[in-house]
Amino acid sequence: MNPGNEQDTITDEMVQKHGLSPEEYQRLLGVLGREPTFVELGVFSVMWSEHCSYKSSRIHLGRLPTTGPRVLIGPGENAGVVDLGDGLAACFKMESHNHPSYIEPYQGAATGVGGILRDVFTMGARPVALMDSLRFGRLDHPKTRGLVRGVVAGIAGYGNCMGVPTVAGETRFDRSYDGNCLVNAFCCGIVASDRIFLGTTGAPGNKVFYVGAGTGRDGIHGATMASTEFGEGSEEKRPTVQVGDPFQEKLLLEACLELMQGTAIVGIQDMGAAGLTSSSVEMAGRGGRGLLLRLDLVPMRETGMVPYELLLSESQERMLIVIEPGREQEVFDVFRKWDLSVAEIGEVTDDGVWRCTWHGEEVAAIPVAVLTDSAPKYDRPQQAPAALPGLPEIVDPDPVGRLPAMLADPDISDKQWIWRQYDHQVGTDTVVGPGADAALVRIKGTRKYLAYVCDSNGRHVVLDPFVGTAGQVAECARNLACVGATPVGLSDCMNFGNPRKPEIMWQFARSVDGMAEACRALGVPVISGNVSLYNETDGVGILPTPGLAMVGLYEGPPPRVAGRFPRGGLTVALLGGVGRSLGGSVYARQFGFDRHGSPPLVDYAAEVALHDALRALIGAGAVEVAHDLSDGGLLVALAECCMEGVGGIFNVGGDAGALYGEDHGRALIAFAPEHAVQVRALTEGVSFRELGHTGGDVLRLADTHGYAVAELQAVWRNSFPEWLNAGAVATLATA
Amino acid sequence: MRARVYVTLKPGVHDPAGTAVQGGLVSMGYEEVRSVRIGKFFEVEVDDDLSAQHAGGPRARLEEMCRKLLANTVIESFRVELL
């Protein structure tokens, strides 16, 4: 066999540069039965990378509950799908783009959004909502401002151009992200439940089409990069960053959905990380067939490209489509209408071999099963890290007086500066947009609304990965209940450090188990997700950050519930008990105790009772406001409710735990006095405590403190943009 | 002293805007247009006395400005012309 490439003999150095360990290379030799060509080495390096093979995480992910009455497609496809009834389904996934965003924030974040959109419309779904979960380092770290500006501009630049509203998100800060920001992007689409498309091949003889943008030398080895720790010298990896073209992707979206109206497509797969290689191998694997790819027929953007580059390029906005023979003209017609590249590059074969040729010469021939099933799977050693210190007693003579400082905290302050840069209304279905507990988006022509929330709380998870992650699942479900919705599915984006460290692997495994327990208890299946490991710089790992995105369904007349007090004269009550847990809280962090103590526990029965009560209250129209308690606890939640300008008088006081404890299972509600009896009836079995009444423009607390709402608003609204503008470094170079 | 700074995409870096402009020109009948790549052009005026105080003079200073701000060296290269 002639590799058709410049290098024939594989050296140890080449193996190492491809990110394969000596043991993995021996495994490769064993399963292949011969030495690979240089092209084949590249193929194995991406297919066996952490990013594509999930080699360190796979055995743990199997413990997650992935089935349920609504689940049509679980993990393993481009995105998961849940049934919404009446012939409709929701298709969604969350995915990380952390490393590329740190290296080039604008393009890294933009292509992260582009990738998750493709994952969804590949399935035949029209994307209807985006969310983003972002993590950055300390505010006073010199890189943070530039990363925030670049990442936000990149998300805006891509999502806005695509015409898909970014309806929710969350942004938090911690020193552990100084050298490793997190960008987790979520997309949900709507699809007819009998028109879901999969990445498969069908019968031998079917034709393989390449559609979308041409292939360049972008991001070669990007998938390998995403699996290697950052360190000195990572600057050199810069040329691997790919450039996004949302305009091209918008055309690709419309063209794919147009072709999907017909019956030509047998299978379709996005070319994401590891590009043509992983997309074609995955299709062949699912179809149980072989594939022949004629690489010289791939549309190219640059001259002089070689098979190795074509197979490993991560050029964006490309798809692989398999059709039945005889339907070629339909594909050409649609993609030419949209001015996109389209080429027939190969066919499905019956020998189970993944084969590539270059002007008629074979350059790679590997049994598909070898590529898909023989990837290494590791049960890496785990060890609980040394116990963190307990939370010391915090001396604070005036905890209520700390409220303004809490509202100015970077994890709590208003992020309007971010979400105003995102078009959150295009599509004209956004009933509740960013800044609320959860977004609520209508499905036109139905009485259905989908609710969206994303959340992750590394502060809690680092103290106890099991409990912290379970708490996050509960928090997401509670957020959905605050807009009246019932959870239908979860997508998880597991951001962790170096899995070769037993402490990190322990965090990962415990986090998975906590998620599994909470998802079972709350009846929420995990239908999609991804794992991002090696989030470390110079040996320092990030907080364990399982990013969760949960989708809920509400059916009925338009729900009328807000997260802020709309008017005076309402009764305000706390559902759930009095708080006391300050471990991992924003309050404790303000005193420097952010790696101390233990996170709040989850009482599943109380959670379920609370969520049911919230849904009943909203469904009956009995409450005008529902707002979940989370970061900053009761007092911050109460102040947030005042941020439309309406204050009130509330009997809220006590110690810091009662004011700022981040205990789960709690929410604030506000209702007209005439609904009091109905409210009490619908909250039976849930701890209920009346706090006071809305009215006026002052927030009065426990007869001891009074804050002009306007002053609190100013602190909450301005602290984040003031910090950004204080370092008004021009962003010319990144935008 | 005046300087001209040209910032262009490095060879091989995808230029979506240039590609869209090329397509637009072709569809308008300029079928001979094979490729368009878009860059940025700056006119910068510097104080001769001040720039002379720095090692390497104005060229070194302008190149530093390019590396730090005017160009995104991840994807762009630059050229400085002193007039």
Added chain:
Amino acid sequence: MTARVAVITFPGSNCDADLRHAVGLFGMQAVAVWHKDSTLPAVDAVLLPGGFSYGDYLRCGAIARFSPVMVDVVRFAGRGGPVLGVCNGFQILTECGLVPGVLLRNSGLTFQCRDVNLRVEGKPTPFTGGLVGATLRLPIAHAEGNWFADAETLARVEGEGQVIFRYLGNPNGSVHDIAGVSNSAGNVVGLMPHPERYVEADVGGTDGAGVFRSLSASCFGALPLKAPGATA
């Protein structure tokens, strides 16, 4: 008889479906028109939607104005047919020269999606017939909505009542707080805010409804701007 309203889809348009939905809510028939079509079908009005035609690369609207169908749109406008450009549609209209001015980058440099208050003023147009003097709360969603014209053009636009929408609280630095303008005849209007987004009480509000009601009324002859080929 139903008024027929063309909504043009350019490559990169993304508010075309929203406009068609809004048109339908007010009893008019939306006709989807592809930018490569060489002729405009028989319609009573033409709407140019928001979005990012050709990715907004080069200049917003610069490439879309050369779409084949625009020849007919310019002709339709010249005959007095009602034409409305929203957001990117407005940018295309300025590139065509159908309405005066240009749209520059927002003074704050970032994309802004938020509500603004507007005053409807100027000469009556097919889209603002009964609205002059009203204050509307509508959303903007743009990075390049900073309307600008030279002093002479600005004086003419102000003097002839061609300022149709004016911001109360300027979000983007536009000169004289101008949010939307018309041509001198008043049948072609462009504006940056999105009236089609606020036409239903449950989704943002209904302050955009007046624009579509006004169009519907004008299509039935309330204004002497009937286009040739109209079916109403």
